[in-house]
Amino acid sequence: MPQPLKINDSLVNPLRPPASVMRLARIGSFHQSRLSFMRVLLRRLKQQGWRFDRPVWKIDEQGVGLATYRAIGPERTYTLVAFAHDLPDDQRSDRVIAEAWDATFTLYDGEPSEEDIARLRDQVPLQEAGRISETELVLARANRSVRLFGHVIDRLASGTQPDRDLIEPVGYLMRTTAVYGSGKFGATDRDKWANRVEFRGSFQPELLSVWLIRSFTIDLVEYLAQVKAPETAVPLSYDLRHRFGVGNSTGLGLAPFLVTHPALIHSWVHARETALARVRSIEIASEEKIAVFHNRLARARINAENWQADHAYQAPKIVSLRNDLDSLTRHLEANPLIGPHPWNRLHEWAESALSLEGQEQLVSLMMEPYGEFVDELADNMSADEDASFHIDGTMTVAGLKELVETSYGWALSVDFNKKESIARVWYVSEEKLEPRLGERFDEPVEPYEQPLAPGRDAAAMYDTLQTWDDTSTVAAFLIEHPEHRRATRRAQLSAGLSFAEIRDNTIAEDMLPIDLLRCKLSFFGATKFDPRSDRWVRITMFQGAPFPDELSDTDPDDLAYPPLAAS
């Protein structure tokens, strides 16, 4: 284990200001990095020497049945329990309104008994309509990619490999349509496992599940090819196998998360910004580090070339990214990374020369050579929202006004009386209990509005505060105005956690929910961000990553970008 570095962050470059970072357009341009949770998971599993096996494979010739995958660590074991189903084609849907899936999963805390399996067989295939218990950490489901699943089985059965040109634009055999954790649908509370060393950070049980699901999808196609043609079937080649990740299709259900977990979002963005500041502070870049950077840059260009999205918002952004990476490459030929503070100079150049896509890709790339300065920050990428819950009622009205001015200055200049400033309403539908986004002036949804517009709420509170004496206490203010209690809590929280709030209007007419989704998914480590509308996206997870039986012999961080040979 490398020794943790003692880094005095007060000596490095200052962090980028929250008012610049926390804009929707910028967080909607974030890319995966060393701090992404998938990469954190694989690094840690490797460091801790985890072993993996598949104790149960009871899948019939139709592809229906049960499989289990075990992750065995130094102190604990987890088991992915996978149920494979026979789903009629006309029932396959990514939407949360679906009621059946090709496969359903749960992550069991330990090794399930026969009784546990029987219980889970009754509940897990029902997903939201079922109940899991305190021994389960995750509930998930996945659907087959119609474009690839049959193709891969047919090719393998005939003794040939699938078509690489078909694989690359899709990148997965199955896509998950929900991965639930943290106490949902009866699963165990995060409090029970948050302090386990293997799950430090965010979303580690969920991503462990997805990584094991990836193995299940490969095992399933190879098995079905074998069943189809035992005489001729071959396994997937080593190279092609790694081009399969797990897809994910996600919609508005994910979007409010960034607003409802302010302390957590601060911890994520603050870690990323601290990593950037540390790299910018490096005085001299060694040849070895420069070589790693150039390697990752070349591979990021391949990733950008392979990235397909035809959505009117994302498609031009990908073109910008490709152009940015071309510019960056040319810039480095003329301005090599020699001399003092090369990374800071490069960053300053990028801020004026590249689009937001390119700037944020560069932030991720600059971290790549410097695991020793960056990786330890991942341990702090979690938060106890409860710790910042209680309001300091002894604060004065003047003090609260100052907090609003600091964290919500942007909102104070927005005219929330204009229709376009409040055009949207976040609400929860009765039908599926999922967040949706409605039109305030066209739909009867305003009475059901969820509190997902902190800027508007802070501005409204600020207006009311103007009528109060500056020396009054917040406690007295809130007795008269309980409707501002939530805004007060957030303003006080934001004072200490400067990256907690998105500094844009989340109910504006031109707000794009996919920016919220992109931000969150980049922290997961997703690639190939492919919006299907302004509120529904597909992504790929773990594409290129090692499989469980390869983890001990590979550097998972070296596999986070496509291989050079793939060009």
Next chain:
Amino acid sequence: MSWSLRETQTLTIKAARGAGLSWGLAEEAGYAVHWLQAHGAPGVRAFANYLSWRDAAEAELTAVTVDPELADPNAVRCPITLGATLSDLGESAPPRLGIVRQPILLVPFIAAATPLGSRCLTWKGTEVLISRTGFSCPTADQLSEFDQVECQLSKTPNVVPPNNPTLRVPESESLSMTVLGEFAAHTYAPATDQSRAGAGSSRSDND
């Protein structure tokens, strides 16, 4: 069947909002119920009882909770509104709290406002010792049975033993959970064709 504390907290927030509390106070209700259940006390039952009573009585609960003179001694106070104020006030809370519905719901707020030492919440011969991390009461399992009582708050030198953490809401609370679910449903918008179409896109999701 049992419930996780987090889903219970989420349901409580929705139920409180569905019953008409502001979002900020609804969050306080979620905190209080989570805290009580985590400390082995019947928070879900107390809050479900409170919401049912409030709904049936269409109670006009006093909003004035900092009222050391108890200007209206007969007013029945909302434990969430009063509790949130006690939490805001910290250690400067007044000793006389007036008549409070489901007073057990005050305990988590007093705990939050007691950074050091302990305080004593009393009503009708019941004494609840409260510290930052826990509470103790000889008749803890009956605490949700006090519907409406006059309460006092005082400092005490007594030491509160830590509670054993409880991580689930048990099956026995299913009726109360159902009540919370009914109030929570008031926050859900009836589906329309527009809302169904609005979550996805016209693009295929089966490819």
